[in-house]
Amino acid sequence: MDAGRHRGIKLYTYSEVESVSGYVGNFTVRIRKRARSVIEELCTGCGLCQEKCPRKVTDTAFEAGMGQRKAIYRPFAQAVPNTPVLDRESCLYFTKGRCRLCEKACPVGAIDYEQEDQTIEVKVGAIVVATGLAMWDPGKLPQYSYGRSPNILTGIQFERLSSAGGPTGGKILTAEGRQPERVAIIHCVGSRDDHAHRYCSRICCMYSLKHAHQVRDKTGAEVYDFYMDMRAFGKAYDEYYRRVQEEGVTFIRGRGADIEVLPDGKLRVRGEDNDLGRLVTVDVDIVVLATAVEAQPDSNRVASLFGLGRTPDGFYAEAHPKLRPVETTTAGVMLAGTCQGPRDVLDAVAHAGAAALEVVRIFNQGQVTIPPTVAEIDADQCVGCGECVLVCPYSAIAIGDESKAQINPALCQGCGTCTAACPAGAITSLHFTDDEIVAQLDGLLAEPA
Numbered sequence: 001m002d003a004g005r006h007r008g009i010k011l012y013t014y015s016e017v018e019s020v021s022g023y024v025g026n027f028t029v030r031i032r033k034r035a036r037s038v039i040e041e042l043c044t045g046c047g048l049c050q051e052k053c054p055r056k057v058t059d060t061a062f063e064a065g066m067g068q069r070k071a072i073y074r075p076f077a078q079a080v081p082n083t084p085v086l087d088r089e090s091c092l093y094f095t096k097g098r099c100r101l102c103e104k105a106c107p108v109g110a111i112d113y114e115q116e117d118q119t120i121e122v123k124v125g126a127i128v129v130a131t132g133l134a135m136w137d138p139g140k141l142p143q144y145s146y147g148r149s150p151n152i153l154t155g156i157q158f159e160r161l162s163s164a165g166g167p168t169g170g171k172i173l174t175a176e177g178r179q180p181e182r183v184a185i186i187h188c189v190g191s192r193d194d195h196a197h198r199y200c201s202r203i204c205c206m207y208s209l210k211h212a213h214q215v216r217d218k219t220g221a222e223v224y225d226f227y228m229d230m231r232a233f234g235k236a237y238d239e240y241y242r243r244v245q246e247e248g249v250t251f252i253r254g255r256g257a258d259i260e261v262l263p264d265g266k267l268r269v270r271g272e273d274n275d276l277g278r279l280v281t282v283d284v285d286i287v288v289l290a291t292a293v294e295a296q297p298d299s300n301r302v303a304s305l306f307g308l309g310r311t312p313d314g315f316y317a318e319a320h321p322k323l324r325p326v327e328t329t330t331a332g333v334m335l336a337g338t339c340q341g342p343r344d345v346l347d348a349v350a351h352a353g354a355a356a357l358e359v360v361r362i363f364n365q366g367q368v369t370i371p372p373t374v375a376e377i378d379a380d381q382c383v384g385c386g387e388c389v390l391v392c393p394y395s396a397i398a399i400g401d402e403s404k405a406q407i408n409p410a411l412c413q414g415c416g417t418c419t420a421a422c423p424a425g426a427i428t429s430l431h432f433t434d435d436e437i438v439a440q441l442d443g444l445l446a447e448p449a
Contacts, residue, residue, distance in 0.1 A: 004080040012120065014085060020305050021395070023410035024332025024368050025125045035115040037086035038072075042110035045082035049102035049111065050074070057090045066160040067167040072102050077165065086111075126332045126359040129306055129316065130352065131299070133338040136190040136197065136292040143258040144189060144289060150175035151267060151286045152259060155207055158288045162214050172218050172286075176265070180221045180285035184269045185212055186256035187227040190292030197292045199313050202342040204290040205231045209241060211288055212249045223249045224282050226256035226271045234346065252280060259287055293342050306333050307394045307411075315341045326355040329413050330394060331368060334358055373414035373431045379404050381426035388418035388427060 003009050012031055019030040038049075055071035062076045063069070071090040074082065092099035093113060103111040135156055138146040146152050151174050153161065164170040174180055185208050190196040205227065212223045230251075232238045245251065254272035257279070262268055266283045273280045295314035296302070303310055307330040309317035316339050319327040326334050336352040337343070343351065362368065375396075377388075384403035396411035397418060405426075407418075419427045 001078070001080055011080065013081065015120075017302075017305060018119070020127070020307075023408060024362065027124045027127060027332065029122050029124055029127070031120045031122065033118040033120055035117050036083065037088065037111065037113055037115050038084055039110045039112050039115070040081060040083050042108045043083045044108060044110075045084075046107065047074075047084075048105045048107065050084060052101045052105040054099065054101065055090055055092050057087070063167065064154070064156045064160050066157050086113075126334065126362055127306060128334045128336050128352075128355050128359065129302070129308065129328075129339055130336040130355075131296050131302060131339045133293045133315075133342065134296050136294045138189050138289050138291050141190065141193075141196065144186070144256075145259040145261055145267075146289065149261045149265070149267060151265070152261075152289065153286065154289050154291045155204070155211065156291075158211055158286075159207075162211070162218070170218075172215060174285050178285075179219050180215070182222045182224070182282065182284040183215045183219075183286045183288065184224045184226065184256070184267070184282060184284040185288045185290065186259075186269070186271075187225070187290045188255060188292075189289040190294075192228065193292075197294060197313065199342070200231065201293045202231070202233075203293065203344045206234070206237055206240070206344065208288070208290045209244045213244050213247060216244075216247045216249060221285075224269070224284065225249055225251045226269070227251060227253060228255055229253070234344065254280075293338070296339070299339070306330065308333065308335075309393075311341075313341075315339065326351060326358050331370065331410065332362065368410075370410055371414060373429065374409045374412040375407050375414065375416070375418055376428050376430055377405050377407055378426045378428070381424050383424050383426070385423065387421050387423060391417050391421045393417065 004011060012033055014036055015031050015033045017029060018032050020027060022028045049072050050070045053070040053072050056068045057071065058065055059067050059069040071092070072084050072086045074084050086102070088094040103113070135154065138144050138154060144152070160166040161168060162170060162172055172180065187204055187208055191201040191204060192198065208225065212225055215221055215223050230241055232241045252271060252273050254274045256269055256271040258270050260268040260270070262283070266285065267287050268281060268283050269287060270279060270281050299310065299314060299316070302308070303316060308328055311317045316328070316335055318325050318335060318340055319329055326336065328335060334355040336355040337348040340351070382404045384399060384405065386399055386405070388397045388405050389399060393415065394411050394413055396408050397405055400406035414429055414432070416429045416432060419429045
């Protein structure tokens with residue numbers, strides 16, 4: 001809310017970036033502001049339109065499928081701005097041509113069914129990419145039976161179940177409406193797994209411990225926690241782990257192997273106990289899957305927009321993992337939070353603060369120093385075929401006057417892709433010319449004096 005009220009911050013919500021051009025200090029960003037069917041300048045956020053709307057649909061976003069919302073809705077209670085959005089795919093007026101109750105209920109006439117998307121262009125000096133992460137779908141591993149029982153939940157779904165603003169008002173209940181007697185929590189579902197993601201998602205151990213504590217505190221049910229190894233790496237995290245142990249949670253060191261849905265609705269969890277050296281079986285009422293986190297599904301498109309690299313795990317690549325953890329290879333574009341890799345709230349806040357200060361540093365410099373290892377085009381040899389434009393990962397090349405390729409040195413990172421692709425041999429990578437590389441090879445292979 002502080003950001004929404006700040007004079008120096010302009011929010012474009014319910015919007016997406018369509019294109020980015022330019023370079024550090026001189027970016028042009030084209031933004032598509034999607035039609036809400038609600039006029040923001042008139043709306044007071046009274047909520048009458050939501051109250052009168054007769055259409056309810058499952059909320060797969062904020063409620064993670066655990067609750068419902070209206071066809072006209074606010075994404076969540078603290079949304080900024082406090083303006084609802086009309087879901088045209090669910091609205092009875094757009095699907096069947098009737099209703100319009102929200103329009104009749106609005107006291108200020110803010111409903112506009114004819115509203116269209118707007119295209120906005122803004123000039124910016126730097127960009128911070130903070131697109132967050134996505135939760136992995138455990139249905140991709142059939143041994144966990146996700147989707148076969150409403151009592152098999154992901155961590156996000158259990159978060160909504162235990163929240164005071166959730167569908168049960170914070171009461172931990174089974175899908176049948178009764179309090180559970182036994183609950184199983186399975187770690188590393190989709191993480192550290194050759195069949196899903198090999199990396200550790202980092203946050204799963206600690207939120208699983210929190211869920212175990214909540215179950216014991218609110219229901220007194222028995223909790224069985226299947227884990228590979230506990231990675232309580234943060235400040236006071238190991239102390240919290242010990243506290244949950246003292247609360248009576250049963251920890252089983254070994255991956256939960258599979259879940260079977262029994263005819264009576266119970267869930268049978270089979271897993272390995274590495275300490276005992278044997279398989280164990282437990283029948284429970286609820287299973288919570290600590291699912292992996294992964295890069296956003298559109299991360300490839302966003303990477304192309306902003307000229308970002310990606311690591312093998314799909315997250316955006318930083319310029320240097322230790323010395324430049326918030327910068328990217330595209331000057332003026334920073335990373336913040338979990339778009340760069342899995343991290344918890346504390347690390348994400350620190351990372352975002354570092355990205356903001358890096359932007360301030362660039363602006364305070366007044367000028368930017370670019371690396372000398374850029375590509376250079378010999379206009380006499382260039383035939384204007386455009387191959388270099390197609391292969392350049394940083395959009396640093398364009399066909400200019402006289403149908404000749406031109407390189408913007410502020411965008412070029414000297415990767416050498418265009419040099420290798422040019423069929424006419426018109427592009428040279430400065431400080432990495434053919435003669436220099438051959439001389440280095442000669443020196444490397446020369447016999448010692």
